[in-house]
Amino acid sequence: MNQTTQSWWFIFYKDQLLLEKKNDGTYAIPYENHSPVTIKENTTVHNVATLEGKSCKAFSLPSPVEESEKYIMTGLRASYDYLPSLHYQTAGKAHEILHWDRNSRFCSACGTPMEQKESIMKRCPKCGREVYPSISTAILVLVKKKDSLLLVHARNFKGTFNSLVAGFLETGETLEECVVREVKEETGLDVKNITYFGNQPWPYPSGLMVGFIADYAGGEIKLQDEELSAGNFYTRDNLPELPGKLSLARKMIDWWIEHPNK
Numbered sequence: 021m022n023q024t025t026q027s028w029w030f031i032f033y034k035d036q037l038l039l040e041k042k043n044d045g046t047y048a049i050p051y052e053n054h055s056p057v058t059i060k061e062n063t064t065v066h067n068v069a070t071l072e073g074k075s076c077k078a079f080s081l082p083s084p085v086e087e088s089e090k091y092i093m094t095g096l097r098a099s100y101d102y103l104p105s106l107h108y109q110t111a112g113k114a115h116e117i118l119h120w121d122r123n124s125r126f127c128s129a130c131g132t133p134m135e136q137k138e139s140i141m142k143r144c145p146k147c148g149r150e151v152y153p154s155i156s157t158a159i160l161v162l163v164k165k166k167d168s169l170l171l172v173h174a175r176n177f178k179g180t181f182n183s184l185v186a187g188f189l190e191t192g193e194t195l196e197e198c199v200v201r202e203v204k205e206e207t208g209l210d211v212k213n214i215t216y217f218g219n220q221p222w223p224y225p226s227g228l229m230v231g232f233i234a235d236y237a238g239g240e241i242k243l244q245d246e247e248l249s250a251g252n253f254y255t256r257d258n259l260p261e262l263p264g265k266l267s268l269a270r271k272m273i274d275w276w277i278e279h280p281n282k
């Protein structure tokens with residue numbers, strides 16, 4: 021490889037991402053010939069993607085980098101506020117591959133140490149089993165009832181905001197069946213007229229969120245107490261605190277706010 025070729029460097033300590041401080045006060049993914057941080061022995065540097073025609077390298081640090089005049093570490097979620105969206109999305113991919121690498125060191129069939137064969141493939145040298153990063157699929161659903169929408173507060177939310185009903189797809193289930201089941205389990209409500217909205221990689225740690233719109237079809241709100249601490253229908257002029265701008269849930273809620281006739 022040409023040593024003078026610059027690369028994007030996605031360097032993580034857990035979910036903390038190294039960013040370079042620019043002269044104008046903004047932050048950016050380091051773009052340099054060599055890693056801005058010493059790469060310790062036995063560290064695998066992964067080629068995770070191509071960004072603006074240049075390769076993206078990623079590796080994990082055993083300890084965080086202290087803030088300096090040139091660098092700062094920030095949570096992956098928070099990096100959304102500082103980075104162009106494609107850079108944030110690539111950082112998410114790098115984070116998912118590093119997470120996968122840490123959690124696929126041994127063959128799940130025979131226990132032999134796995135060998136990295138491609139950026140997203142490992143093979144067991146003993147039994148030949150191949151593994152790829154696995155993605156957990158989850159649904160989000162915006163439930164409409166006349167001029168209001170259903171918002172809930174899940175106990176695992178990192179904050180006091182309210183958001184859409186969400187849940188993981190189960191084996192053997194269609195996405196629409198998952199929507200019906202999750203709304204019923206979490207709130208006791210029935211829904212109908214389920215339509216697709218959009219989707220978003222969700223690297224916390226390795227997911228894909230798939231968003232749907234649905235109409236309220238019946239039932240009284242009865243919250244699943246273990247998962248939710250609040251849940252109600254809200255009109256546009258009476259909305260509670262909403263999730264951050266980076267999430268698909270917020271994009272869906274904003275879409276609903278801006279389309280009062282939908």
Ligand SMILES: [Zn+2]
Pocket residue numbers: 127128129130131132144145146147148149
């Ligand atoms: Zn094996």
